[in-house]
Amino acid sequence: MKNELRSSGHTVGETNLHLQFTPAYRRDIFIDPLIRELTVAYVMQRSKEMKVEIVAIECGPDHLHLFVKHWKNWKIPVLAGQLKTYSSRLMRKGHKYMFEDKLWGDKFWSSGYFHRTIGAITSETVKKYIQEGQKKHWKEAEEKKQKTLMNYAS
Numbered sequence: 641m642k643n644e645l646r647s648s649g650h651t652v653g654e655t656n657l658h659l660q661f662t663p664a665y666r667r668d669i670f671i672d673p674l675i676r677e678l679t680v681a682y683v684m685q686r687s688k689e690m691k692v693e694i695v696a697i698e699c700g701p702d703h704l705h706l707f708v709k710h711w712k713n714w715k716i717p718v719l720a721g722q723l724k725t726y727s728s729r730l731m732r733k734g735h736k737y738m739f740e741d742k743l744w745g746d747k748f749w750s751s752g753y754f755h756r757t758i759g760a761i762t763s764e765t766v767k768k769y770i771q772e773g774q775k776k777h778w779k780e781a782e783e784k785k786q787k788t789l790m791n792y793a794s
Contacts, residue, residue: 655712660754661704661724664747668701669739678735679704682727690714690722707758716755724749 663669670676676699683706687694692714696707711719728748731739739748 653712655710656758657706657708657711657716657719658754658756658758659706659708659720659723661706661720662750662752663702664743664750666702666750667739667742669742670699670704671701672738675731675735675738679727679731682730683723686723686726690719692719720753720755724753 670679680697680699683697683704684694687708692711693709694706695709696705698705706723708719714722731748732746
């Protein structure tokens, strides 16, 4: 896939962004597939309302990666804040019972986030990076879980 330039008004360009959000207290809430699915759905819903395109979205046990295209009408802090606020509100309002043992109060996401603008690379490259990179995090989570279980057995 080649790089995609988008034109609007008097401009032509490409705006790609990698975002990473972390749940409050870096808890591994995304081990639960339903929490993962609901959070992703709410982030995608808000991105459509904002008219930004999420090309890839993937969860590690304790974080969420997003590859966002065509976000030029938004400042990064506003974009991140909108996605986090919307998904947090809906998760806490309708599904708090699923994660209240790991997150408490009104927090769902940590206050910060990671961002990096991405230049001339294809969206396929970033999709592959995000998907392949998550395997390492899930393997680490499984190893940590096994070690914990072994500690209880002895």
